[in-house]
Amino acid sequence: MRRPIPAAMCTVAAVAVLLTGCSAATTAPVPSATATAPASTAPASTAPAATQAPTAAATAWAAKYCSAAAPVAKLTALPKPDSSTPAATKASIVAFATAGAAAFAQAASAIATVGPPPVAGNEQLTQQAAAALNTSATQFAALATKANATDPADAAAMGVLVTGFSDAIGSLRNSFATLNRGLAPELTAALATAPECSALGR
Numbered sequence: 057m058r059r060p061i062p063a064a065m066c067t068v069a070a071v072a073v074l075l076t077g078c079s080a081a082t083t084a085p086v087p088s089a090t091a092t093a094p095a096s097t098a099p100a101s102t103a104p105a106a107t108q109a110p111t112a113a114a115t116a117w118a119a120k121y122c123s124a125a126a127p128v129a130k131l132t133a134l135p136k137p138d139s140s141t142p143a144a145t146k147a148s149i150v151a152f153a154t155a156g157a158a159a160f161a162q163a164a165s166a167i168a169t170v171g172p173p174p175v176a177g178n179e180q181l182t183q184q185a186a187a188a189l190n191t192s193a194t195q196f197a198a199l200a201t202k203a204n205a206t207d208p209a210d211a212a213a214m215g216v217l218v219t220g221f222s223d224a225i226g227s228l229r230n231s232f233a234t235l236n237r238g239l240a241p242e243l244t245a246a247l248a249t250a251p252e253c254s255a256l257g258r
Contacts, residue, residue, distance in 0.1 A: 108245055110249060119253075123166075124167040124170050127158075135148035153199045157197040160190070161189075163189050164185075168183070173243055173246075199220050
């Protein structure tokens with residue numbers, strides 16, 4: 057019997073929405089719900105929505121930040137294990153893991169160069185975001201190695217790989233949910249209105 061794909065892996069691109077401060081996590085609400093990820097079932101925070109208009113500097117920073125995160129939005133859903141084509145399934149999973157590791161590393165590197173947002177209290181945001189993405193890059197690289205060494209005919213081992221991807225994405229989603237809860241209202245508004253951020257959720 058084929059193992060079902062966990063909800064967290066329905067789309068890796070949903071993680072990109074979290075980088076914009078929008079609600080995409082299934083385990084924790086985050087501020088500002090201007091975009092909805094396919095895997096999201098949680099309502100936005102019950103706190104009053106922020107109405108503070110962002111400054112030009114905050115909006116410009118948000119545009120750079122979301123542009124840097126663009127590689128993550130290009131990732132596709134995890135290939136579903138198919139016992140009828142084990143070799144092809146293994147190849148697609150290895151490719152998925154390799155692409156994920158590269159995308160997370162690229163986004164982390166780009167975000168690290170953006171600099172801190174021009175809003176008091178959120179000075180460490182870019183460093184923390186880059187660190188979370190680098191962790192995911194390391195996890196995906198390890199999963200790619202593991203997948204490459206896995207016997208595609210071993211259904212149990214393939215199931216373990218799927219769980220590994222789910223855990224890695226779930227950890228990243230939780231990291232960004234935590235970061236987003238600490239965003240200043242002005243920064244939340246900037247991330248919600250910058251066109252570059254809106255594009256991540258499409």
